Amino acid sequence: MSMATTTSNTSKDATAVNSCNHCNLKKICFPSGLSTDELSTFEGSVEKTLKIAKKEKLYSRGDPLTSVYAIKAGSIKTYLSTSKGQAQVLGFHLPGDLLGFDGFADDHHTSDAIAMEDTLLCELPMTNFENLCEVLPGLRKVMMQQVGSEISRHHSLVLTLGQMQTEERLATYLLRLSCYYNSRGYSCSQFNLPMPRHDLANFLGMAPETLSRMFAKLEKLNVISINRREVTIDNMDALMDLSHELCMKD
Amino acid sequence: MSMATTTSNTSKDATAVNSCNHCNLKKICFPSGLSTDELSTFEGSVEKTLKIAKKEKLYSRGDPLTSVYAIKAGSIKTYLSTSKGQAQVLGFHLPGDLLGFDGFADDHHTSDAIAMEDTLLCELPMTNFENLCEVLPGLRKVMMQQVGSEISRHHSLVLTLGQMQTEERLATYLLRLSCYYNSRGYSCSQFNLPMPRHDLANFLGMAPETLSRMFAKLEKLNVISINRREVTIDNMDALMDLSHELCMKD
DNA sequence: CGAGATGTTGATGGGCCTCAATAGTCGTGG
DNA sequence: CCACGACTATTGAGGCCCATCAACATCTCG
Numbered sequence: 001m002s003m004a005t006t007t008s009n010t011s012k013d014a015t016a017v018n019s020c021n022h023c024n025l026k027k028i029c030f031p032s033g034l035s036t037d038e039l040s041t042f043e044g045s046v047e048k049t050l051k052i053a054k055k056e057k058l059y060s061r062g063d064p065l066t067s068v069y070a071i072k073a074g075s076i077k078t079y080l081s082t083s084k085g086q087a088q089v090l091g092f093h094l095p096g097d098l099l100g101f102d103g104f105a106d107d108h109h110t111s112d113a114i115a116m117e118d119t120l121l122c123e124l125p126m127t128n129f130e131n132l133c134e135v136l137p138g139l140r141k142v143m144m145q146q147v148g149s150e151i152s153r154h155h156s157l158v159l160t161l162g163q164m165q166t167e168e169r170l171a172t173y174l175l176r177l178s179c180y181y182n183s184r185g186y187s188c189s190q191f192n193l194p195m196p197r198h199d200l201a202n203f204l205g206m207a208p209e210t211l212s213r214m215f216a217k218l219e220k221l222n223v224i225s226i227n228r229r230e231v232t233i234d235n236m237d238a239l240m241d242l243s244h245e246l247c248m249k250d
Numbered sequence: 251m252s253m254a255t256t257t258s259n260t261s262k263d264a265t266a267v268n269s270c271n272h273c274n275l276k277k278i279c280f281p282s283g284l285s286t287d288e289l290s291t292f293e294g295s296v297e298k299t300l301k302i303a304k305k306e307k308l309y310s311r312g313d314p315l316t317s318v319y320a321i322k323a324g325s326i327k328t329y330l331s332t333s334k335g336q337a338q339v340l341g342f343h344l345p346g347d348l349l350g351f352d353g354f355a356d357d358h359h360t361s362d363a364i365a366m367e368d369t370l371l372c373e374l375p376m377t378n379f380e381n382l383c384e385v386l387p388g389l390r391k392v393m394m395q396q397v398g399s400e401i402s403r404h405h406s407l408v409l410t411l412g413q414m415q416t417e418e419r420l421a422t423y424l425l426r427l428s429c430y431y432n433s434r435g436y437s438c439s440q441f442n443l444p445m446p447r448h449d450l451a452n453f454l455g456m457a458p459e460t461l462s463r464m465f466a467k468l469e470k471l472n473v474i475s476i477n478r479r480e481v482t483i484d485n486m487d488a489l490m491d492l493s494h495e496l497c498m499k500d
Numbered sequence: 501c502g503a504g505a506t507g508t509t510g511a512t513g514g515g516c517c518t519c520a521a522t523a524g525t526c527g528t529g530g
Numbered sequence: 531c532c533a534c535g536a537c538t539a540t541t542g543a544g545g546c547c548c549a550t551c552a553a554c555a556t557c558t559c560g
Contacts (some may be wrong), residue, residue, distance in 0.1 A: 446537090446538065446539090447538070447539060447540095448538075448539090458538090458539080458540095459539095459540080459541080462539065462540055462541080463540085463541080465540095466540080466541085478538095478539085
């Protein structure tokens with residue numbers, strides 16, 4: 001819908017040659033652990049960039065696992081639903097993140113993934129993936145790392161939901177986001193929340209009203225400033241004091 | 251301490267020949283996806299059974315990842331700690347479960363694992379593991395499945411902690427345990443809780459007192475009976491009504 | 501401009517935590 | 531075998547954190 005800044009690709013462009021090598025996310029995406037030789041083998045197996053519109057679903061619970069995805073631009077929300085219709089946001093996925101591991105257990109996705117904005121993805125079909133794993137030791141390594149990161153992130157979320165108070169949860173998440181942006185070369189003290197209040201509140205296991213109050217509280221404490229979705233961390237030390245998660249890299 | 255039904259192995263026996271093929275857990279452990287040929291290759295790389303005593307740690311946060319483990323008998327609790335000293339139990343691991351994936355991200359464990367009782371484990375050193383992944387397609391497949399299961403389990407736990415009330419959380423966990431025992435060939439309507447109240451309450455994100463009250467409430471509703479750690483499910487349908495998790499296999 | 505989505509703020513009530521006391525169970529040793 | 535202390539579990543009373551309901555403000559976009 002928006003202007004096509006990139007090279008020619010209409011909505012149904014056929015397997016264009018992907019260039020992981022020129023991608024600015026190569027350091028954190030699949031290529032991160034691949035040698036030059038491996039990378040050229042790998043590139044050929046990545047399907048052309050996939051584009052999905054805001055609010056469009058990437059996959060749903062129960063769908064067969066066909067591919068794993070890397071986010072090139074935009075953002076994806078994954079969530080789980082109960083039989084009563086409530087949902088729990090499992091994570092917000094930003095450029096450089098990999099998606100789809102939840103389907104590894106039985107070749108079917110166990111969660112839903114939806115675009116929070118117009119999003120560009122690289123798609124790696126599972127058939128290619130399995131073949132590549134056979135011949136590329138580096139890819140196996142990267143996969144293990146990515147999967148390990150995902151497990152660690154979930155551990156941390158469980159700790160947050162199970163033990164922390166609302167203020168602490170928010171502080172912890174802001175720090176995490178700060179680290180994320182820092183690792184991607186952006187400012188760690190000023191950034192935009194990629195999601196609406198409603199989704200963030202859900203993710204953090206609280207009511208939107210409570211989240212709003214906690215933002216107000218942190219502002220009053222001169223720890224952060226927030227305007228709409230723009231967050232400024234004014235006192236990083238204080239924010240770290242409010243969070244009690246054990247420090248972690250990434 | 252119990253009689254050694256297996257071949258000779260005292261406490262420091264060197265790499266005894268493991269027999270996955272004769273293990274009664276072969277259907278759910280590593281061997282589940284291996285062909286006969288693959289299995290014989292695999293067996294040779296599994297270190298001899300490891301025995302750890304109750305309350306002994308298998309690994310701690312920060313330890314280098316040396317091996318992945320399969321539980322042969324006993325039970326292991328994994329948990330995470332905050333900087334304030336509170337802990338969050340991440341999971342209870344029973345015979346047939348695999349352990350240690352949390353270290354894949356950067357070759358160091360990000361959680362702690364401790365034995366809840368005297369426990370027997372099979373150990374697969376990472377060096378062997380990586381080599382085996384190269385030559386055994388079946389092992390890669392099994393690993394992906396196991397890792398996918400772990401991710402799905404955590405998703406489900408996040409949903410439980412983030413959205414459910416205490417009664418619902420307990421009902422959901424009892425059902426899950428029931429399924430586990432059923433899949434292992436035990437009764438799904440009568441079983442023992444493998445952990446003390448304190449740990450289960452922590453895992454479910456509630457105070458031990460609240461857990462106790464919820465047990466009492468479920469008994470009053472004639473849904474379950476509980477005596478110490480022995481649980482009997484008297485009305486499975488009612489229990490499923492109380493839980494609102496979307497049904498899942500495993 | 502108007503309708504819907506999004507976000508903030510206030511009032512109220514309830515679910516669950518905390519504190520505390522009691523009871524039951526287990527391990528250890530006299 | 532029983533006694534003792536430590537651990538585990540249950541039950542009650544009180545209060546707080548946070549969900550809920552509601553009103554209002556602000557932004558987005560056709």
